[in-house]
Amino acid sequence: MGILDNELRKLKEKILILGCLVEEGIRKSVKALIDREIDLAKQVISRDNLINGLEVEINEDCIKLIALRQPMAKDLRFITTAMKIITDLERMGDFAVNIAERAIELAQEPFLKPFVNIPKMAEIAESMVEDAINAFVKEDVDLCYDVIKRDDQVDELLKTNHNELIGLMIKNPDIISLALKRMFIAKYLERIADHATNIAEMVIYMVEGKMIRGSFVTEEIHKLCLEDFMSRQK
């Protein structure tokens, strides 16, 4: 095994650790919300620094790998994709912090009703994060499509949650502020699932060179954009 292989293995290991930290953040923030555990929520917030730090560290590793080992084709694509994926993971960590912050607020207010949709959303979102990272490390395109499919379930649950809460708000305007916080938490989980979907899309692109969203810009459109841009600079 060459030096680069060994370093790529270490890189994968670190990304798996980053993924674990992020999943842990999501899981604990939702547990803190449901069990009204303020201390656990605070732990999620304080551990976010670890996620941020590890992201910076992996980013540095990637730059060093490119500069020193000058990887070609497949390995280079793997490393540049890694640099994008860790950014997504770091942002997911921020959403776990947002959930933890709302959990602390809600723990100090009266209890509205048992959580139904949010734990389901959290479970799916966590599984998406885990599988998206595994798909990246193993370059498993089938698993990517599976992750992308699950995003629809999260969107469905978001809609159900949204409509239920609107119903409650109309019936009792006193709980509007409380219900909105639940709505935002669901929205954070949906954003986490979106980031997992982004990772899955990037992995498909890395492996197959095929982008799911968007089409390549043709020369012609490109020229139009450039002209449009230049005319506005005058």
Added chain:
Amino acid sequence: MGILDNELRKLKEKILILGCLVEEGIRKSVKALIDREIDLAKQVISRDNLINGLEVEINEDCIKLIALRQPMAKDLRFITTAMKIITDLERMGDFAVNIAERAIELAQEPFLKPFVNIPKMAEIAESMVEDAINAFVKEDVDLCYDVIKRDDQVDELLKTNHNELIGLMIKNPDIISLALKRMFIAKYLERIADHATNIAEMVIYMVEGKMIRGSFVTEEIHKLCLEDFMSRQK
């Protein structure tokens, strides 16, 4: 001027174009919302493909640049940062699409009240996007800090908007669904501003090698994470 300089200049040009397309999407989606122009909103949605395509194209340019020119140190950092920045820009484009979608829905419903906070938020967010990209191209750290500072204004406006809408909802539960859509639009603008802030932070990191958020992970914590991770794999 060397080949690499010339290619970096072209790269910057394309990123400026991508930035322009994204700014245009934000501006038009908010105009479509305020003026209830469904056609304009549809234009934003259909032009998003252009943004997605250009992002993929720039990403390919970056990989080719790294593979063929093997840039060192400063140039390599510039290119890898570019690859991250275009992802942020593409995501902002998605938020402009989200605003356009809500604009279409709202144009078909009764008018609630004139928009006050949302146009202000949009104006600041657009200026943040523009300046974040300029800061990147010119490697201007001062401008980055200025962008980051403006994010607080957007957050303030989001809070004001949120509280005003809650007030309206409590007074008249019939408009809850309508008010929520406005709330979400404000939230999309806040997310756009967050992405601009992310770009500004990455540029500071690129220029100064200093990360604003998070601290570097010490060896010790790193070992703890790894042990924790390994124990869970058993």
